Structure formats: structure tokens, C-alpha cells
Amino acid sequence: MKKSIILIACAAVLTACNPDTWNLDIVGMVSGSSPQIDKRIDDSFAYNAQHGMPVIAASAENYRVYVATDTHVDRTRTNWETFISDYRNDLSCPLAIHLGDLINAQNHWDYMKLPVDSIPANPLKKDTLLVVAGNHDIYFNQWGEYISRWKTSTYYAIVRTPSGKQDLYIFIDTAEGVLGTKQWAWLEQTLKWADTQSFRHIVVNTHTHLFKRDSSQGHTSNMPIEETYALLHMLQEHKVEMYWCGHDHSREISQLHNMTAIVVDALFDREPHPGYLVAEVGNEPISYKFVNLTSN
Amino acid sequence: MNKRFTLIVLMAVWLMMPAMAQVQYGTDQYSVRMSLGYNHNTTYGHYGSVAIGAFMPINPHFEMQADMFFSFQNTHALGVQVRPKFAVPVGEIYLEGRMLAGLYARDGFNDLTQAIAVGYRMEYVSFQLGMSTRLIMETPYDWHSTSNIIVEPFNLTYRLEVFVRPKVSPWNISMCISNMTDYQIERVWQPIFMANGRYNIDEHWQVNLSALCKPTGMFHLNAKYYAAEVRGGFAYNF
Numbered sequence: 166m167k168k169s170i171i172l173i174a175c176a177a178v179l180t181a182c183n184p185d186t187w188n189l190d191i192v193g194m195v196s197g198s199s200p201q202i203d204k205r206i207d208d209s210f211a212y213n214a215q216h217g218m219p220v221i222a223a224s225a226e227n228y229r230v231y232v233a234t235d236t237h238v239d240r241t242r243t244n245w246e247t248f249i250s251d252y253r254n255d256l257s258c259p260l261a262i263h264l265g266d267l268i269n270a271q272n273h274w275d276y277m278k279l280p281v282d283s284i285p286a287n288p289l290k291k292d293t294l295l296v297v298a299g300n301h302d303i304y305f306n307q308w309g310e311y312i313s314r315w316k317t318s319t320y321y322a323i324v325r326t327p328s329g330k331q332d333l334y335i336f337i338d339t340a341e342g343v344l345g346t347k348q349w350a351w352l353e354q355t356l357k358w359a360d361t362q363s364f365r366h367i368v369v370n371t372h373t374h375l376f377k378r379d380s381s382q383g384h385t386s387n388m389p390i391e392e393t394y395a396l397l398h399m400l401q402e403h404k405v406e407m408y409w410c411g412h413d414h415s416r417e418i419s420q421l422h423n424m425t426a427i428v429v430d431a432l433f434d435r436e437p438h439p440g441y442l443v444a445e446v447g448n449e450p451i452s453y454k455f456v457n458l459t460s461n
Numbered sequence: 462m463n464k465r466f467t468l469i470v471l472m473a474v475w476l477m478m479p480a481m482a483q484v485q486y487g488t489d490q491y492s493v494r495m496s497l498g499y500n501h502n503t504t505y506g507h508y509g510s511v512a513i514g515a516f517m518p519i520n521p522h523f524e525m526q527a528d529m530f531f532s533f534q535n536t537h538a539l540g541v542q543v544r545p546k547f548a549v550p551v552g553e554i555y556l557e558g559r560m561l562a563g564l565y566a567r568d569g570f571n572d573l574t575q576a577i578a579v580g581y582r583m584e585y586v587s588f589q590l591g592m593s594t595r596l597i598m599e600t601p602y603d604w605h606s607t608s609n610i611i612v613e614p615f616n617l618t619y620r621l622e623v624f625v626r627p628k629v630s631p632w633n634i635s636m637c638i639s640n641m642t643d644y645q646i647e648r649v650w651q652p653i654f655m656a657n658g659r660y661n662i663d664e665h666w667q668v669n670l671s672a673l674c675k676p677t678g679m680f681h682l683n684a685k686y687y688a689a690e691v692r693g694g695f696a697y698n699f
Binding site for chain 2: 189190191193194195196197198199201202300303304340341342343344345346349373376377378379380385386387388389390391392394395396397398419420421422
């Protein structure tokens with residue numbers, strides 16, 4: 166019996182080392198292989214300090230934001246290509262967002278990023294794709310791969326309309342299911358600063374969802390209870406209008422007092438009901454619709 | 462506000478009623494216990510807490526437990542557990558029903574968790590498996606709508622505890638993994654690792670020490686430390 170348990174444990178660990186046979190980094194159950202959040206924040210902040218935060222110009226007062234998550238690109242990327250093509254051909258879309266789990270496991274970074282670099286945009290417009298890391302993006306010690314391509318995972322972006330109105334999009338790294346001390350302080354400081362800036366809308370984007378409202382998540386996890394409530398309190402106190410996230414793979418809308426939390430459908434090709442979200446941003450509260458794609 | 466305060470006080474008094482009668486889980490005596498805790502998590506930082514509890518073995522087939530937890534972060538919990546139990550040739554099987562109110566006043570959230578479980582305990586091992594449902598409510602409540610109540614309808618609960626000594630021993634140490642303590646019920650993927658110890662000074666007084674560690678991200682497969690607690694106190698067995 167004892168030998169059997171040891172054998173099974175060894176097999177699980179060894180299997181976890183080979184993403185082609187098993188795409189979960191089981192060793193991460195004990196200790197994550199990428200640097201922990203406080204170190205990752207240092208990397209993100211170093212890039213932010215050097216390059217500043219993105220400022221995106223919208224061509225009209227009302228514009229659209231396309232939001233995808235959990236593409237888990239591995240052998241195929243059909244839905245991901247569809248999403249890129251869709252937002253690049255929407256003249257009203259200056260901003261697209263990916264909420265993490267860009268890839269499923271290692272060795273797929275270039276394959277995932279290729280359509281971003283190669284699918285042409287409509288020549289009449291400019292757009293920007295912003296991303297945040299998910300748990301799959303840092304498995305197997307892949308933080309270095311992520312940061313070399315996407316540069317940062319904790320930052321904010323401002324979309325500026327022709328009349329000078331501004332919308333704030335904050336990105337936080339919850340790839341471990343927790344914000345960590347440094348990121349918490351940064352988020353609080355950023356939201357306090359936002360209070361003084363008269364933003365039209367404030368949206369927080371991250372990977373990990375807040376609640377366990379159904380069993381669609383399988384083995385994926387949320388933040389601890391204390392962190393969930395404290396985060397919700399802070400976001401609402403600073404008038405965050407929406408919290409967009411993924412991780413759960415299944416659409417979910419939670420209405421809180423002053424904020425709407427949305428779990429966006431996964432865009433993973435093998436997902437039974439893949440899809441993405443399109444938000445209409447203007448002078449009214451943000452509205453949104455879901456776009457359903459077909460499973461591949 | 463006054464109505465809410467009155468309700469909380471009445472609930473607290475009701476929860477403490479078993480303590481006025483009297484005991485402690487796994488023994489046959491009524492007891493009350495009190496402990497002080499040092500707590501830390503990466504959200505709140507460092508803080509202290511006080512826990513008060515009572516154990517009441519009503520008869521050989523039924524026991525109750527009540528717990529109150531107050532933290533200096535203005536997060537509190539009130540819980541009641543009832544356990545019908547049945548002796549089997551080795552050990553005993555029990556059913557457990559729990560109600561746990563989490564009062565996260567610092568963040569304007571309250572939750573109410575109901576849990577049922579079936580358990581089996583022997584001298585050296587105790588095992589429990591069940592499910593829970595949580596209602597999450599933001600304060601102030603909107604009494605005219607249910608749209609602000611978040612329901613987490615199903616969550617798996619579990620507890621495995623291994624003791625180094627038999628129950629009748631004057632001292633004991635146990636190691637435990639569970640997603641529950643007496644004053645919190647976490648989601649299934651948020652295990653809490655605990656070490657508990659007790660020493661019976663005499664037939665009435667008992668010293669309790671415990672420590673717990675709550676990592677996060679285990680099922681993100683990116684595990685990281687999240688919270689810890691060291692707790693010490695005493696119990697009086699009647």
C-alpha cells in the first residue's frame with residue numbers, strides 16, 4: 166500500500182514535468198514554480214516605470230471594448246484568431262483585453278502571439294491589445310516567457326475620448342489567487358488617485374473570479390474569503406463600475422451594490438460554449454453583450 | 462442600526478446559553494473554553510483575535526457546540542454545531558449540522574453558511590465529509606430585493622485529523638487538514654493545515670494550543686502562503 170502511494174505520487178510529479186502529456190503543473194500545489202506575486206510585481210513595475218502606462222485614443226465618445234479570456238492556446242487557436250479578427254475589423258474598438266490563461270502550458274507562446282502580430286487591422290483604425298497573466302501563464306516557471314512577450318501584468322491604461330473624457334482600465338495579477346501585499350498597496354493607491362481624476366468609468370480586469378456560484382469551475386479556485394470581501398469593499402468604495410475576470414470558463418454576472426462582476430466565457434477551442442464579451446462604453450453606464458462562438 | 466445591534470446581541474446570548482450550562486468535542490464532559498490568537502494574512506496584515514466556545518454533550522447520542530470569534534480587524538463569526546452520534550464496534554459515526562455567520566464588518570459583508578456532514582471518529586483518526594451552502598450579503602441590506610444576495614449553493618467540506626494519543630490521555634496532539642475551522646468555512650480548494658494540542662492540568666482545567674496555515678492558489682497550481690494563526694487558551698471541564 167505504502168509503495169503504491171509513493172509510486173502514484175512519483176508518477177504524478179514526473180507527469181507534471183511534461184506538459185505534452187499532462188498540462189497541469191502539479192508540483193505547483195505545493196509551491197508555484199514561477200516567482201511569487203511580490204516578485205512578479207517588481208518585474209511589472211520596472212517595466213511600467215520605464216515605459217509609462219498606456220494611453221489609448223478613442224475616435225469617438227462611445228467606443229467598444231472586446232474582452233476575451235482563457236484561450237488556453239495549445240495545438241489550435243481558432244477562436245483566438247476569430248476574436249482578433251473581430252476586434253480588428255470593428256471601427257469602434259480601440260481596445261481589446263485578454264484576462265489571462267493565454268496559453269494552456271509551456272511551448273505555445275509564439276504560436277499564441279503570432280496572430281496578434283500577423284492578423285491585419287482595418288487600415289482606418291488603431292487598436293491596442295492589453296493582457297494580464299493567468300495561472301496557466303505562470304505554470305512550469307513560465308513567468309519569464311510571459312514577461313518577455315507581454316512586459317507587465319499589473320498596470321493601468323487610460324482611454325481618452327476626443328472631448329477629453331477618460332476611462333480607466335486597471336489590470337491586476339491574480340494568477341496565484343491572491344493580490345499580495347505590494348499589489349494590494351498599489352491598487353489602493355491607484356484607486357485613491359483615480360478618485361481625484363474624474364474618470365468616466367473605472368474597470369478592474371484580472372484573471373481570478375470572486376465567487377463560487379456554480380460547479381462549472383472544476384478544480385479552479387477563487388481568492389480566500391477574507392481577500393474576496395476586502396477586495397470587493399475597496400473596489401466599491403472607489404466607485405469601480407465593473408470587475409471583468411475569467412478563470413471559471415463559464416459566464417456569470419454578479420450584481421453588487423455599486424459594481425457588476427462579470428466572468429467572461431472561456432475562448433478555449435475545446436470549450437463547449439466558447440465566447441467573448443463586447444462592452445459599449447460611453448456617457449451612460451457600461452453595457453455589454455456576449456458573443457457566442459462554436460466549439461472546435 | 463439599533464435593530465441590527467439588538468439582533469446580534471440576542472444571537473450572541475443564545476449562542477452562549479450552552480456555555481452557561483456547560484464542555485468539549487470528543488470528551489464526555491460539558492466545557493467552556495477561551496483563547497487568544499495571533500493572526501496574519503496578506504490582506505489584513507497582523508492582528509489579534511479572541512475565541513470563546515462551549516461544548517455540550519446533551520446525552521450519549523447528541524452533542525452541541527457553540528463558538529464565537531472576534532478579531533481586531535472587525536471581522537467576527539458566530540457558529541453553532543449539532544452532532545447526533547452513534548457508536549459502532551470501533552469508534553463512532555456522527556452527523557454534523559452547522560450554521561456559521563461570518564460578520565465582516567470592516568468590509569461591509571456578512572455571510573451565512575449552512576453545512577451538513579457525516580463523520581467517523583476513532584481514537585487516533587477522525588474523518589468528515591459534507592457539503593455547505595453560503596449566502597453572501599452586502600451591508601446595508603436591501604430588504605426589498607434578493608438581487609444583492611450572492612448564493613454559493615454547493616461547496617464540499619472535509620476534515621481529516623490524526624491524533625498521536627487516545628482520547629482519554631491527559632495530553633494529545635493532532636494534525637489536521639480541512640477547509641473548515643470552528644469559525645470559518647472555506648471553499649473546497651482552500652485547505653487549511655492545522656496542528657492542535659491539549660494538556661489536562663487536572664480534572665477541570667485544560668490548556669489548548671493550536672496553529673494553522675492557510676495557503677492560497679493550491680488549485681491554481683501556484684501555491685503561496687496566505688494566512689497563519691497561533692492560538693492559545695484554556696478550557697474548563699465541568
